[in-house]
Amino acid sequence: MLKASLDFARRHIVLFGATKFAAGLIIGFGLGVYFLPILTAEEGLDEAALASLQTSIERSGTFQRDLPGSDAFHWGEGTIMVSRDRIWLDGAIAPGPDYRLYLIPSFADDEASFLAIKDRAVQIAEINAFNNFSVMVPAHVDVSAFPAVLIWCEAFGEFITAAELS
Incomplete structure (x- = not known):
C-alpha cells in the first residue's frame, strides 16, 4: 500500500514539475516577444x-x-x-x-x-x-x-x- 502511494505521489510530482516548467517556458517566450523590441529599440530623433x-x-x-x-x-x-x-x-x-x-x-x-x-x-x-x-x-x-x-x-x-x- 505504501509503495502504491509513493508511486502515485512520484508521478504527480513529476507531472506538476513538467507542467510548471512548460508554463515557465510559455510565459518566458511571451515576455521575450514583448520586451526584446523594447530592449533593442533604436534611439529616436533628438x-x-x-x-x-x-x-x-x-x-x-x-x-x-x-x-x-x-x-x-x-x-x-x-x-x-x-x-x-x-x-x-x-x-x-x-x-x-x-x-x-x-x-x-x-x-x-x-x-x-x-x-x-x-x-x-x-x-x-x-x-x-x-x-x-x-x-x-x-x-x-x-x-x-x-x-x-x-x-x-x-x-x-x-x-x-x-x-x-x-
Missing part, C-alpha cells in the same frame, strides 16, 4: 534633428490615444509629419514588437477598418524606435496619394494608432 526636418514638411497629422482601436497597450500620441521622402514622428508610440508604418487610402481608426483596406495600403517601413522615429519613404511611393498614415503590429495583428494627414 530635438535638433526634429527641428532640421521642419522645413521639409508637406503634410502632417496627429496621433491621439483615444481612437476606438487604441487601448492601454496600443497607442500613439504626437505629430506625424510627411515629406516626399521621409515620415517622422514628434511624439511616442506604445512599445511593442514588429510595428509597421502604412500609408492608407482612407482613414482607419481600428483593426476592422484597417483590415478592410489593408490590400490597398502601402507598407512604408518597419518602426524600430518608439519615440521621435523617422523612416524613409521608398522612391516609388507618391505620399500625396494617401490621406492617412497608420501604425500596425504585424506580429499580433493589432491596430496601434492612425492619423489623417492635412
